[in-house]
Amino acid sequence: MAVWYRKALEAVPAYEAGRAPAAGSGGAPPLKLSSNESLWGPSPAVQERLRALAGEVYRYPDPAATGLRRALADAAGLDPAQVVVGNGADEILRLVTTVFLEAGTEAVLPAPSFAAYRLYAALAGAAVREVPLGPDGGMDLEAMAAAVSSRTRVVFLCNPNNPTGVVTPRAAWERFLDRLPQGVVVVSDEAYREFVTDPAYPDTLAAVREGRPVIHVRTFSKLYALAGLRVGWAALPAGLAELLWRARDPFANNSLGLAAAEAALADRAWTAHVQAETLAARRRLEEGLSRRGLRFTPSQTNFVLLDVRPESGSAFAARLETAGIAVRATESFGLPGHVRITVPPAAHLGRLLEALEAAQAEGPRS
Ligand SMILES: Cc1ncc(COP(=O)(O)O)c(C=O)c1O
The missing domain is CATH 3.90.1150.10 (Aspartate Aminotransferase, domain 1)
Structure with a gap:
């Protein structure tokens, strides 16, 4: 056909x-x-909440994810307007490519790394420039900064990196951020952040609080064990958050996922x-x-x-x-x-x- x-x-x-x-x-x-x-x-509290909500699924979910956004913003020292909730971190990554990439633009990403960056950038019609990891298995942020061209709109970082499990340290992150040209957005995918013990791990939320063009991406799929319910989130400047919300499917997160994520956060x-x-x-x-x-x-x-x-x-x-x-x-x-x-x-x-x-x-x- x-x-x-x-x-x-x-x-x-x-x-x-x-x-x-x-x-x-x-x-x-x-x-x-x-x-x-x-x-x-x-968490057992999450499981109990899910059972209690089973009869409520005839209702549409809250399209603004109000309760979860407030809880996440409070925990991160942000305003809820600086938080976007998505159907997994995957959806956040896809929203970034929908909003900031199109044919003729380019994304810079580490390699080897999580496949979604390449996949969604290609889906948006953008070119992809892959930058090899350093010899220790962490990202080479000097080389990534050098790979940014006039067509680059997004740089994806994965920290710690999947599949190497290696952290890129704060000093390299701060140098990278200072070198970044105007108009380029950085995604810091921190899906595994909760397992990091290295004191040199960068604080990318601080950059968000300063209003830098940084999108800090997190997930409930790993430490919180909610992979099947698909809940991810991003902290980012409010102006960028508004763009992502515009591109998001209004009911992207189902009511069980939203409630489970809130209950998971509460069960410290x-x-x-x-x-x-x-x-x-x-x-x-x-x-x-x-x-x-x-x-x-x-x-x-x-x-x-x-x-x-x-x-x-x-x-x-x-x-x-x-x-x-x-x-x-x-x-x-x-x-x-x-x-x-x-x-x-x-x-x-x-x-x-x-x-x-x-x-x-x-x-x-x-
Ligand atoms: C680095 C990284 N980012 C994002 C994700 C996707 O997370 P989610 O399940 O929230 O879509 C994964 C999942 O394995 C991952 O490894």
Whole structure:
């Protein structure tokens, strides 16, 4: 059938989601460590709120996300007019590309990094300039600043970066921001911010408070374990927020997601518990990897990047899947020879480390 469609679609890469494993041989229960979900699950208070609201779903959700926006703004020291709520951080990223990009413009992004930047920029018809990460797996902000051209409208930063898990420090961020030409918007995607322990991590909310053209992006999918309900948000200057709201589907967030996110924010004890457990499990996972001589990048997130070279990430991941464990091969990020592993609760660590050691032992020798 000959129909007209936007040719920009031809440049849009397909999104590859983390695989769900089948049960392992011998009936080992499936363990999905391929999408950086929180296996601790949502707070019991969130679950209770969702059950209580089940009969209310005949109503449309609040298009302005009033309650959640107020709670987020209060916590961040901002005005609600400086907060946008979206259907996942993904929707925030897509709104940015809808508002600030079109054919003839350009986005600068790190590589390898989260695929959505490339995908949404291409969907908007913009050109993409990818800047390789530095040798430590963090962004090279000097090179990213140098890549900004007269056509650049948006620079996407991912801090800590997915899939490397590495933080780009404050000094580099501040130099970068000072070098940024007028008219360019910076997105700082901080989906994994709650897992950062590095004291050199930049405070990009401070830049928002100063009215700099910075869009600080967050999600309820990781620490708060609400990935299935799709709630993300951004802090940004009010003038930019207004543009994003204009482009947003009025009912982008459903009522259950909005209520769950509010309840999750209110349950600070649960959040602190999961945060502490995740950090402790990350430490133990990294210690276990070191003890077994497995090579990894020290992580500031809820995942760890394992170097499996000379093998391909997908061959290694396929072998691990026979043990019922799914991890993410990072070839689609442009990073062959690696897999990204979500940090699971401590109870799963023994099984995971054993399976990783076995998968490594069965692979080709370096
Ligand atoms: C860096 C980064 N940004 C954004 C997202 C998307 O988050 P959400 O589930 O809120 O759309 C992810 C999800 O994995 C991510 O890794």
